[in-house]
Amino acid sequence: MSSTIKEKGPHTLPLARKIRYGQLLGGAVVLVVLGNLANLLATNENMQWDVVWKYFLGIDLVNGLVLTLQLTLFAMLIGLVLGATLALMRMSSNPLISGVSGLYIWFFRGTPLLVQIIFWFNISLLFPKIEIGIPFGGPTFYSGNTNDLVTPVLAGLLALSLNEGAYMAEIVRAGILSVAPGQLEAAQTIGLSRFATTTRIILPQAMRVIIPPTGNQLIGMLKTTSLVSVIAVPELLYSAQLIYSKTYETVPLLVAASIWYLIVSTILSYFQGHIERHYGRGTRAQAPRSGQRLIAALTGRRPRKTPRSSTPDLELGIGEDGR
Structure with a gap:
């Protein structure tokens, strides 16, 4: 149900603007819900x-x-380099190289990240000592206790970066395949x-496809670092847990940690948008008219008219006869 309002200007034709009561009612319901939620959070002692x-x-x-920020940054950098390498290996014509890459991606995407974190934390049960050297009786360049080398922070970083590499491999491969042959x-x-x-x-051209999911992976990595709290890595969540285990102020500490996650995620989303616009310059085409009509139907706004080029035909080398 809708009504129309006539608008007249000194240099324009009368326009009809529809008042959509359904949208007004939906907006009012959303405002009421948000108001009650804000009041509940503000007044709850x-x-x-x-x-x-x-x-x-x-x-x-x-x-x-x-x-948390350090783990996020280093895990994403290692995961990106590893993912790019795995993507190139996956696209190799050598079946052995391609198969090794596919096996890696299959394993790390198919097992839970939490299991991988716990596995790396307990790697000393499988390899009590780490030795680096030439195999089959050659000289040993380094030998040390695994527990001394693989600290909880390093175990968490290994799990996060190796797991991220599997996902980034598919993202990079999709970006490369998006470029037309x-x-x-x-x-x-042209040589x-x-x-x-x-x-x-x-x-x-590939970055236009790679950037959006990579930004999502970065924001997801920020929150995924909270999983390393299970191996006592003092990141943001575990720091909050250490405090409320002594003060029993569980909810306030979790809220404080959540606010930090929201702030950093918002900042990362802001920069992600700028990077996407940078790599999308010159490729933004106007939406088809069918798409414009769909957007107009959903938002209640009239689609924009595509302006005609003001460049004369003669400047383009096209005459009136079309030649």
Whole structure:
């Protein structure tokens, strides 16, 4: 059910704007729900907001946040390099190389990350001593106790980065496959080297496909680091757990940690959007008219009209007869 309002201007024709009562009613319901939720959180004494802000900038949570950011950064960097390598191996014509990459991806994507974290934490049960050298009786360059080398932080980093590498391999492979084969043929035709073809042709186009899921993986990695709390790595969540295990202020500490996760996730999402727009420049085409009509139906806005080019035909080398 809708009504129309006539709008007239000095230089415009009368316009009809529909009032959609369904959208107004839906918006009112959302405002009521959000208002009640905000009031519930603000007035509930069990939330203990004073305790939340007390620990929010506390040294323990801040140190845990720093370790969380370090794990996120290094795990993503290692996972990205490993994923790019595995993607190239997966696309190799050598069946052995391709098979090894596929086996790696299958294993690390098919087993839970929590199991991998616990496995690396207990790696000393399988290999009590780590030795690096030439196999089959050759000299040993390094030998040490596994527990001394693989600390809980390193075990968590290994699990996170190796698991991330399997997912990044598929993301990078999808980005490379998104580049049309004709682009490579054109690059070879004009005599570009393989390095120049990769850096100037393949990567700029592949990044449009790689960046969005990689940004999602980065934000997901930030939250996934909380899993290493099971092996007593003092990241953000475990730092909060250490505090409320002594003070029994469980909810305020969890809320303080969640606020930090939300802040960092918001910042990462902001930069992700800028990077996506950077690599998407020059490729944004206007939506088809059918898509514009669908958007208009969902949002209640009229689709924009595509402006005609103001460039004269003669400037484009096209005459009135079309030649």
